[in-house]
Amino acid sequence: MHADPDPDEDRAVVAAQLGREPRAFRRVAVRCPFGRPAVTEQSPYDPDGEPFPTTYYLTCRHLVAAVSRLEAAGGVERWTAAVAAEPALAASLARADGEQRRIRRELAAGRTGRDGGASLELGVGGAAPRPAGGGSLKCLHAHTAFALACPGYELGERILADVGPLWPDRCCSG
Numbered sequence: 119m120h121a122d123p124d125p126d127e128d129r130a131v132v133a134a135q136l137g138r139e140p141r142a143f144r145r146v147a148v149r150c151p152f153g154r155p156a157v158t159e160q161s162p163y164d165p166d167g168e169p170f171p172t173t174y175y176l177t178c179r180h181l182v183a184a185v186s187r188l189e190a191a192g193g194v195e196r197w198t199a200a201v202a203a204e205p206a207l208a209a210s211l212a213r214a215d216g217e218q219r220r221i222r223r224e225l226a227a228g229r230t231g232r233d234g235g236a237s238l239e240l241g242v243g244g245a246a247p248r249p250a251g252g253g254s255l256k257c258l259h260a261h262t263a264f265a266l267a268c269p270g271y272e273l274g275e276r277i278l279a280d281v282g283p284l285w286p287d288r289c290c291s292g
Contacts, residue, residue, distance in 0.1 A: 131155050135177045135291055142170035144225070147267040150178055152289035157263045162226045162238060169237035171244030173221055174263035179290040184281040185259045197277055198255045210272035211255075214264055215241030215248075242274075 128146045132155050133139050142164040148157035156178035160170050176182055185193075201207045222238045231237070240246060243260025245253075255261065258277055265274025278284060 128155055131291060132158055132177050135179055140175075140177075147174055148263075150180075150289070150291075151285050152291070154178070154289060154291040156181065157266045159225075159267065162222045163229055163231035167229075167231040169231055169233045171237050171240045172257075172260050172263075173218060173225070174260065174267040176259045176263040176266075178285075180286040181262065181281070181284070182259065184283075185262055185277075188277070188281050189258050193258055193277070193280070194255055197258065197261075197273070198253075200276075201255065201273065207273050207276070211242070211248075214261075214268070214271045214273065215245065217268060218242050218264065 123146065125145070129140065129143055132143060132146070135155065140158065140160075142160040142162075144159045144161050146155040146157070147159040148155075150156040156176070158175045158177055160173055160175055162170060162173070164170055176185065201211055218241050219239055222240070226235075226238055237244070241248070242264050243256040245256045261271075261274040262278050262281070263274075265271040265278055269275075
């Protein structure tokens with residue numbers, strides 16, 4: 119029988135993965151095959167009421183490094199162009215942004231923080247509503263974290279497929 123995860127232990131592992139204490143940490147949303155945190159869920163506001171617009175945060179060192187390499191190789195621009203060129207990807211992104219707003223409002227449970235609730239209307243990774251013609255994607259880390267936490271997000275899943283092996287051969291979080 120598998121023991122229930124210890125929230126304090128999870129927080130300590132996430133702090134080690136990030137090299138700092140996590141802000142607005144709620145829980146581990148996705149674990150790697152080795153049982154370690156891979157994606158965390160954040161509250162829309164930290165304890166001081168400051169907005170934290172990234173609901174799902176990628177913490178697995180292997181995936182963070184792989185997505186960083188993709189971004190450094192022009193991945194944000196390439197995936198922004200793919201969204202502009204493929205109506206199915208644009209629709210996937212629009213649905214994910216809507217789901218992000220729904221989740222943030224639910225997690226806020228009526229709180230509006232120091233921004234009066236403005237950040238509750240942001241999309242994946244804190245993206246402002248996109249104009250009809252598109253707009254640039256933000257951090258690919260946020261899109262991949264959202265795809266892992268909310269399966270069925272086509273754009274995020276395609277970005278993940280572009281990063282190489284999803285998981286390392288052995289645990290990267292000690």
